[in-house]
């Protein structure tokens with residue numbers, strides 16, 4: 001039986017906000033990968049000694065690298081925030097038989113993030 | 127041409143139950159389910175209120191049987207009722223084991239609710255989406271039986287019979303238009319009811335009485351066709367059902383003056399909380415009749431969609447409504463733009479259920495060898511002149527199971543070769559259908575017009591109240607419609623998902639069903655249950671404590687005869703409610 | 706209120722067209738008329754060849770899903786007055802092959818459904834005579850939401866992953882698998898795991914959330930998928946740490 005299959009429009013992902021968000025989130029994976037590479041480069045530079053580290057810092061200071069990093073941070077933030085937004089859908093936590101309201105689950109996630117960031121900040125700035 | 131040991135027509139509650147019964151009885155058998163819609167779309171999906179079976183410690187099978195017998199106005203067969211009440215609990219438990227999400231008591235046991243005409247609480251429910259959960263549970267369970275073959279969206283046009291024995295069916299595949307002869311050792315008809323014969327009904331679009339007409343044309347007898355149930359509470363425009371559970375949970379019926387009018391019709395005295403077998407929990411026939419009397423007294427409310435009364439649920443509160451009647455609230459808000467928590471729900475009686483159907487015995491056997499029937503399409507009869515709400519879902523299960531088992535035994539025993547006459551019939555049917563697709567195109571009558579007129583004819587001729595004149599007139603009009611039907615036009619000549627051809631075939635089936643209803647109603651000169659003759663207002667046990675049987679004559683006309691009712695333990699008595 | 710509204714309906718008759726074309730019909734605009742009532746009016750009065758599926762007209766049988774003004778909807782539960790003054794554009798559900806006019810082919814779903822084994826699986830089935838399996842209202846509540854699916858396919862139509870990756874098992878099938886996984890009477894989670902945790906299962910979903918937004922019955926298939934991801938992930942970690950423990 002022959003049927004008609006609607007072809008996918010080139011800009012289908014602009015049809016809805018959620019589709020756009022979906023494509024952007026898919027794209028964020030590239031930037032997460034970029035951060036991993038960046039971190040590896042940093043570790044490599046540190047292990048090669050002070051000069052190499054300085055060179056890395058100079059390179060990082062270049063305008064395009066900063067731009068890429070800012071962009072990457074935005075995407076990773078998008079990823080994290082949407083990820084947290086999902087948490088209550090994935091986790092059903094019951095306290096004394098009652099289901100914990102979604103806001104509280106989200107809040108708990110942000111709290112954990114804050115605490116972790118504070119610990120990291122303390123470690124770094126100490 | 128393909129062969130299956132057992133062919134089940136219909137994938138609703140009864141059909142799926144029957145198919146599983148065949149697969150369980152004899153796993154060596156090949157069983158096929160043919161359905162004009164995907165099984166989980168079958169009309170069983172709309173059932174709301176619940177399914178009756180004795181569950182509570184203080185309830186007994188005898189009480190369930192007595193409620194059913196008196197509810198039927200003594201027209202049921204009591205041996206069938208006894209078998210039914212005895213097997214219903216098992217069937218509902220089996221469904222529980224298959225995963226049906228029945229509502230529960232705090233300790234985890236099954237919860238039961240009150241229902242119209244029932245003396246005890248014995249209606250199992252899954253919120254107010256009982257039929258939906260029941261059907262999906264059955265469908266999903268049936269998926270686990272890999273030997274059940276499905277013909278989804280195939281439309282059966284004919285049952286093949288030779289020498290008093292059924293050999294299979296002819297069916298069209300909707301998506302391709304392919305017509306096929308499907309032969310079988312046994313055929314089980316589970317095609318559901320025929321509410322669409324009337325203009326205003328709770329029934330889905332697919333409920334066109336196909337199976338009744340298929341069996342009737344094949345030579346089987348139909349039984350008690352004059353008994354058509356009106357449900358007292360349908361939404362005025364759409365006919366969407368507001369389940370009886372709404373009254374069981376404590377809803378009140380109010381007339382234009384805000385008065386609980388049922389107290390005027392020998393149905394008991396009002397009390398703030400529901401009393402079983404009383405007032406709003408009386409049987410459906412009596413409640414729908416009370417509406418007509420209120421209408422005659424000018425105490426109903428006129429709306430663009432006809433006269434209505436009000437169903438008051440406000441005093442139940444949001445919490446109870448959301449817990450027990452969430453679907454009622456959803457339906458009211460979506461289809462009527464009202465919130466039953468705060469507003470009155472407009473309702474009027476609406477055609478709901480067919481008590482009559484293909485004449486069967488208690489194993490689902492019909493008057494033709496190898497042909498079985500179960501569910502709303504069949505008439506065993508446990509419903510007699512009036513079905514009690516929540517008895518029909520368990521009926522589908524109990525008799526679906528029984529018919530499935532009987533058909534399995536039959537098909538396992540007789541492996542007849544298909545006689546040449548059957549092959550010829552199959553070829554003739556293909557020719558007829560092909561002609562239908564083209565010949566009707568020269569016609570000038572619209573299918574929808576004939577259908578609308580048939581529906582009006584039925585409402586006027588054989589509504590809640592009927593009489594000799596209205597019935598005679600209806601018979602005449604139907605005859606005329608029948609001749610117009612031969613000129614019905616179809617614009618669609620495609621073989622691809624041709625819904626117009628199906629509508630044409632359905633209309634043909636409905637005309638047969640309508641004729642049989644009128645024929646039976648005309649002959650029964652008494653009033654009993656849902657059959658109320660204004661010219662014969664009393665019940666007449668002397669002449670009519672008997673089932674009507676209607677058969678098609680070789681010349682196409684119908685002939686009505688009578689068959690005595692089986693009485694085992696409950697001699698005919700007065701139907702008493704609220705006293 | 707104007708007394709008519711225009712329906713722009715997608716027509717696809719394989720004998721006539723190689724791809725869908727739009728056709729306009731004037732239908733009465735009345736209170737309480739659903740888009741479906743408009744379509745049946747067309748079929749009964751204007752053009753008998755228009756094909757579409759419907760049955761219950763009360764939002765429970767799941768037959769009548771269509772794309773109405775770009776959104777996946779049950780046409781029996783979407784009202785003309787909400788689109789006044791019109792026009793209302795009615796197309797078949799997206800992401801499915803079109804058989805004809807508004808009728809789509811859902812074979813793909815019907816084949817995938819049994820793969821997730823949506824039925825009660827137990828090591829031992831106790832006899833019916835022993836009575837019901839006890840289940841408290843709280844235990845019922847665990848899975849009830851996921852048992853509300855009417856198989857209407859709106860979620861598949863809304864899902865961009867399904868359109869890009871047709872092998873994706875999809876929202877409703879996964880929600881139904883979860884419905885049984887979370888049922889206190891069921892012991893089949895292990896049997897469903899392989900299919901659910903496959904690349905075509907939950908991991909294909911990147912949480913667009915459109916399925917839950919489209920679902921007319923509040924099933925929240927996206928939630929079901931997320932929940933299962935967590936279960937599957939914890940399960941894999943456990944397997945890694947304690948490879949010999951079963952169940």
Ligand SMILES: Cc1cc2nc3c(=O)[nH]c(=O)nc-3n(C[C@H](O)[C@H](O)[C@H](O)COP(=O)(O)OP(=O)(O)OC[C@H]3O[C@@H](n4cnc5c(N)ncnc54)[C@H](O)[C@@H]3O)c2cc1C
Nearest residue numbers: 136137138139140162170175176282318501502516518519
């Ligand atoms: C709104 C509503 C609410 C109800 N609520 C309750 C309730 O609370 N409790 C209760 O006990 N009862 C209730 N009932 C009654 C009960 O739902 C029905 O009697 C019962 O579901 C009928 O089931 P069935 O299996 O006989 O038929 P159906 O479920 O109607 O199935 C018929 C099957 O036959 C198939 N079919 C028909 N014709 C053909 C053909 N020509 N070719 C191929 N296949 C065909 C269809 O595709 C379908 O699969 C209710 C009924 C309605 C209308």
Ligand code: SF4
Nearest residue numbers: 854855857858860920
């Ligand atoms: S999950 Fe919702 S949208 Fe998807 S098929 Fe089920 S009911 Fe329809």
Ligand code: FES
Nearest residue numbers: 762766767769781
């Ligand atoms: S017609 Fe049944 S869901 Fe719309």
